[in-house]
Amino acid sequence: MRKEVVESAASNVVPPVDLSDVGEIRDILGFHIRLAYVTVYRHFMETFSDLDLTQKQVSVLWLVSDNPGVAQTDLAQRLHMDRATTMGIINRLEGRGLLRRGPSPQDRRRKTLYLTPAGEEVLKRAKAAIWEHENWLKSRFTKREVQTLMGLLDRIHT
């Protein structure tokens, strides 16, 4: 099924004998992803210091706004979150009056989510901040490179 793409310093066909030698930490793709994520996250937090929202919180607001009435489980799935984790985020946002839970007409186990007017307002401002943040992030790439990068990243999380 999966191609065996063995890495750089090791030979191309035969797995390395000493498994403990993975080469330099600089050759570890996961390491680079983490560093990039941390950098982006940090700048995001700076940009959003006045709105006091995290990436995940904005993601949730955005998705709920685009899909009013969505259930928590669907939300969790789309954002790759645990159900329990989703709970915490929803609780916080609800506590701040940015969204509300309502009953679901079809399934009484489910709760439907929708933004309050305050939530919509905050999201609107958040999007403006994101525009700024994205410009900062994308400024180091050409449009083509952004497409390439997104395409490659997509292959990881899908």
Next chain:
Amino acid sequence: MRKEVVESAASNVVPPVDLSDVGEIRDILGFHIRLAYVTVYRHFMETFSDLDLTQKQVSVLWLVSDNPGVAQTDLAQRLHMDRATTMGIINRLEGRGLLRRGPSPQDRRRKTLYLTPAGEEVLKRAKAAIWEHENWLKSRFTKREVQTLMGLLDRIHT
């Protein structure tokens, strides 16, 4: 569900007039980085469930092993971490007996870090696990794509 499918055609030349409209959340590069990171992190934790180490902890062990006697501040800088955050990680690793702090000959404010034999042993096993993890991650890319991806990610955190 209203969906404005702007797709990749979004704002090719002119910045959008309405700053609050950043398009689909799918067009946000930061969003993709976060999803990719979460996916990688999750798989990492699965791979390391028996060793009970996080990405950061392995990174610290690795860097200390490669640079014995390094100071905490230098470590923090290389891993893009806060000094206080670094403290916590070092404390945990020291508490588990994987590394130790020693005095610095030149600067009495500094502490030098070095792995214990147990730490070296754990790192050795961690590297084997990383080899597995990296194969899983890189299996979806060609060698060339891995290089491209790393190059693009590097531009973010440097």
Next chain:
DNA sequence: GCCCTATTGTGAGCGTAGCGTACAATTGGC
């Protein structure tokens, strides 16, 4: 030599977020 500032490690406290586990209510297949 002596001050002033910067650096380094440390601690306490707060917030976000991930996970496992357990449980009640509800649904849906059989």
Next chain:
DNA sequence: GCCAATTGTACGCTACGCTCACAATAGGGC
């Protein structure tokens, strides 16, 4: 109508990021 699966919820634990504060030390200017 019963049983397994789903959904939301709560609780506890851990990791980790931040701020702020403080003590010890270092280094530059005088």
